[in-house]
Amino acid sequence: MTESPTALNDREFMDALLNVVIPPNASGSLPGAGALGLSLAVATALQADPLLGPVVEAGAQAVRKAALSQHQEGLPGMTPEAGTKLVETQLSAHPFFMMGMLRYLYPAYYQHPQVLTGIGEVPRPPFPEGFDVEATDAGLLEKLQARRRAY
């Protein structure tokens, strides 16, 4: 494995890391975040964030270094269980690493068409089709108007 100077730019490592952070679900209807190819988008967003970017980079570097010390292929070569455990061991030294990562990973993950389908949403933007909404409960309105009083 060739080590990129920054962990966030190390695509293979980042794919593995994102799969640890959001793994596929048991049924396979929701893919792992790394398998969706979100690494580049997440890394780009983080590197443009002067507050969170360095924090996440530092945490990711620590994870990558620790993984390489345990497995010659680093995180990509480790089992999901081992990868999870390894990431957990780094969090005490890098307490904002995961929060910073999720700030950008969740929006990227939950806008992906495959994920939207997997959670039961239609994989399209809100506009132009829009959505239907349940009508106001007429019975509730009747009760409300029956008990009117001044406020």
Added chain:
Amino acid sequence: MLNEPVGVLVIGAGASGAAFAWSIADIGASVLCLDQGPWMKQQDYPSNGLDWEARGMADYSPSPNVRGLSADYPVNEQDSEISPLMFNAVGGSTILWAAHFPRLTPGDFRTKTEDGVGEDWPIDYETLEPYFSLNDRMMGVSGLAGDPAYPYHEPPLPPLPLGKTGNTLASGFEKLGWHWWPSDSAILSREYEGRAACINLGPCLTGCAQGAKASTDITYWPAAQRKGVQLRTGCRVREITVRADGMADGVLYYDAEGELQEQKAEIVVLACNGIGTPRLLLNSKSRQRPDGLANSSGLVGKNLMFHPYAMVTGIFEEPLHGRRGPVGCSFWSHEFYRTDRSRGFVRGYSFEAVRGLGPAQTALWGMVHGLVPWGEDHHRAFARLYDHTATLLGITEDLADETNTVTLDPELTDAHGIPAPKITYRVSDNSRKMLAHAVERATEALRAAGAAETFAMPLVREAGWHLMGTARMGRDPRTSVVNERGQAHDVKNLFIVDGSIFVTAGGVNPTSTIQALAFYVADNIKTNLATLFDRA
């Protein structure tokens, strides 16, 4: 560069500036509005794309400090418990607002008389009523007549559907016998005046791609331009210029190319919001006015009021389809709006029922509350929350306090070198008690509605939408900045029409009242033109 002089110069094309400009055009004089932002395009709004939630935290964030767009100016909020929010464009913050459209209540105009706190306004609800109604028609307001919390009024359009979220939450209020009422909403429940009806996109807070939500770029501005009002975008005003006799004679502003321009006018009107207006007044200082313009009272920038928000979210077993429909427009409650001293605080708050979150916001909210972990359990935890939450916001009445201020930052500037505003703000003890009460009562209502669990945020920091009180209205020049007609006590041809002139904040969203005030000020100018500058 010196431009052709105009009769009326309006600074700011948002909620108040647009309404004012449309109205004042009737006098037949030339009317020009300058705005630092651009025209927005509905096809650019985030709800056109799958990344709508991500963009709501980036280029469509309500915080100018997050967006950092060229139209924005930075705000130093380090010494404030609430982050000020705004949007800078034609339409102003109505581009990103929820369009929840309550009016201040009659009692909000006389808090001193009713409760011995704050100050009474020099005008009352009845004076503003015709302007509220006119504004409802111009904006296109949907609602249900007969709310017992208000004097009778009839919104021009029928109410928006509550949806499953609203029905569920309202059932809780009904069980408790508490007041609730479908919100007045500046969102079209039907096609109206050439604008399409709401199709329940959900992300109102990042601009309405459908055009059903009333933002003043699509309500007032087309009508104002048809009346001949000019609007120049990308123009940031640096200072108001003053003649030797103390009257305002125009402004200096940077145009879209960054060139300094001079614009003369007979009347100058500020509509820059409760932060932008005091910023501009304070920056319009000179040797004669070292504390800024219109500031003989020393109150410009003081008495900043937000609405401190409490937020309680319930998790329900049943899916609520919550991300569909106007996020902030469902119903309101005034059950705890008026003073009951047994509660331990004066004045009160309203509840605003809020629909659910999109998937990304659900995951982030779950992360913040420790409910959605990363790793193996992520999907199970997410599924429990997504489409299963509903929220009540407690909007508390902030009482004016001179130590809550907008000042000029000594170091931070915008892209043109103009000093940025610095916000100093502390939530009062009275507000904290109110927030705690709101959390308890919201929790009770959510439980009554069937929530299995609730999670409270007793004070929401990112909720400084409502910017009020920093150039307040009053009859006494020693204790107010503008008179009962919105006219600066010190500068007779300078008027203010935005939330700065609020005397009290009420416990509801202010835009309806801001726009009614803008109409009222415009009408007073129109009907008193001959003697306008004779008044104190």
